[in-house]
Amino acid sequence: MELKPRVLVVGGGAIGGLFAWRLSLSKDIVVSIVCRSNYVEVKSGGYMINSAQFGTAVYRPAKVYQTVEEAVEEEGPYDFVVVALKALPNIYDSSERIAAAVGEGTMVLVFQNGIGVEEPFARRFPRAAVVSTVTFVSVKQEEPGMLRHGGFSMLASGVHNVESGMMAQAQAKLQFLSDVFVSQGVSSIIEADIQPYRWQKHILNGSTNPVSVICNGASCQEMAKNGYCRKLLEDTMAEIFVLGKKVTGKSFPGVDGIVDPQSATEYIRSIPVPVYTSMLVDSQCKRPMERDVILKNPIALADKHGVDVPHMKALYAMVTMIEEGYTR
Numbered sequence: 296m297e298l299k300p301r302v303l304v305v306g307g308g309a310i311g312g313l314f315a316w317r318l319s320l321s322k323d324i325v326v327s328i329v330c331r332s333n334y335v336e337v338k339s340g341g342y343m344i345n346s347a348q349f350g351t352a353v354y355r356p357a358k359v360y361q362t363v364e365e366a367v368e369e370e371g372p373y374d375f376v377v378v379a380l381k382a383l384p385n386i387y388d389s390s391e392r393i394a395a396a397v398g399e400g401t402m403v404l405v406f407q408n409g410i411g412v413e414e415p416f417a418r419r420f421p422r423a424a425v426v427s428t429v430t431f432v433s434v435k436q437e438e439p440g441m442l443r444h445g446g447f448s449m450l451a452s453g454v455h456n457v458e459s460g461m462m463a464q465a466q467a468k469l470q471f472l473s474d475v476f477v478s479q480g481v482s483s484i485i486e487a488d489i490q491p492y493r494w495q496k497h498i499l500n501g502s503t504n505p506v507s508v509i510c511n512g513a514s515c516q517e518m519a520k521n522g523y524c525r526k527l528l529e530d531t532m533a534e535i536f537v538l539g540k541k542v543t544g545k546s547f548p549g550v551d552g553i554v555d556p557q558s559a560t561e562y563i564r565s566i567p568v569p570v571y572t573s574m575l576v577d578s579q580c581k582r583p584m585e586r587d588v589i590l591k592n593p594i595a596l597a598d599k600h601g602v603d604v605p606h607m608k609a610l611y612a613m614v615t616m617i618e619e620g621y622t623r
């Protein structure tokens with residue numbers, strides 16, 4: 296009997312739980328997951344999922360592990376490793392956390408938000424295929440193991456680095472996984488150059504996430520409805536459009552009809568259910584925020600390319616001080 300490809304999802308929070316669930320519904324693939332603070336709940340009762348797109352379900356993963364090392368010892372090596380940890384390079388190196396699971400032929404898919412998130416993986420695994428996956432989705436873990444997902448899920452992936460001569464093989468492998476996602480209702484596309492998609496996603500992440508923290512709890516819709524706050528969002532988005540085009544040398548793909556700052560705030564206003572950003576949730580829970588990949592890395596690129604980003608710099612200063620205030 297031919298062995299089925301095996302996936303290890305590292306980080307069984309909102310994104311990890313949701314996408315492990317969709318993959319697990321396919322008979323073509325075997326999915327295991329590494330959980331940390333919600334290990335006991337997921338191991339005993341699985342995930343309770345409430346999804347506007349897919350309905351409600353209980354997902355009991357075939358295998359739940361507490362550490363990557365434990366997973367590798369029991370069933371490694373893996374064909375795919377999905378990285379669904381928060382990207383917090385100022386606190387830990389995500390690539391180090393998955394290193395034990397990356398062997399000969401493992402494809403690493405980086406599902407994290409932000410700019411420059413692939414670099415630690417490319418540095419640590421120069422011979423592996425590292426894929427950058429941009430996730431257009433909204434999902435939250437409300438209680439340990441309880442996920443609430445919105446009405447859509449879209450993935451855009453592209454090979455970030457691969458050993459010389461191995462590109463065709465990597466593309467075929469990525470296509471296989473993408474097809475599995477599509478078979479389970481997740482939109483999934485593959486792009487030769489994924490960075491314009493990453494920057495497209497960043498229009499919302501780089502603006503609404505930090506501004507919502509400073510606004511002390513506002514939803515994205517509330518921010519986009521207030522004239523002054525909308526202007527702040529649009530000015531920040533304008534910097535991201537200019538910077539992203541300069542860095543990638545390309546226009547953004549225009550996902551969700553977002554082609555400029557004004558269409559972005561119109562889009563936000565049109566979302567029927569209140570959206571609270573992940574950075575806001577992290578700040579309210581007094582957890583570290585993904586401020587480096589959301590703001591610091593783009594600011595470093597702006598300095599390198601000579602692009603003026605005063606709003607991003609001001610937002611970075613403020614969220615950094617807010618975080619220092621509650622972690623001190």
Ligand SMILES: NC(=O)C1=CN([C@@H]2O[C@H](COP(=O)(O)OP(=O)(O)OC[C@H]3O[C@@H](n4cnc5c(N)ncnc54)[C@H](OP(=O)(O)O)[C@@H]3O)[C@@H](O)[C@H]2O)C=CC1
Nearest residue numbers: 306307308309310331332379380381382407408432433434
């Ligand atoms: N949620 C969303 O709608 C979206 C999120 N993203 C991005 O996806 C990434 C993941 O976000 P999200 O799922 O929301 O975050 P969560 O905090 O819900 O999930 C991250 C999970 O990783 C776990 N984790 C951290 N370190 C380890 C470790 N060493 N071993 C095992 N597990 C570990 C955390 O455990 P613990 O609870 O113990 O900290 C947590 O369960 C982020 O980059 C985010 O920006 C992108 C698009 C949308």
Ligand SMILES: CC(C)(CO)C(=O)C(=O)O
Nearest residue numbers: 499500503504571572573
């Ligand atoms: C909902 C959205 C798009 C807000 O920027 C997001 O991705 C996040 O909260 O991290």
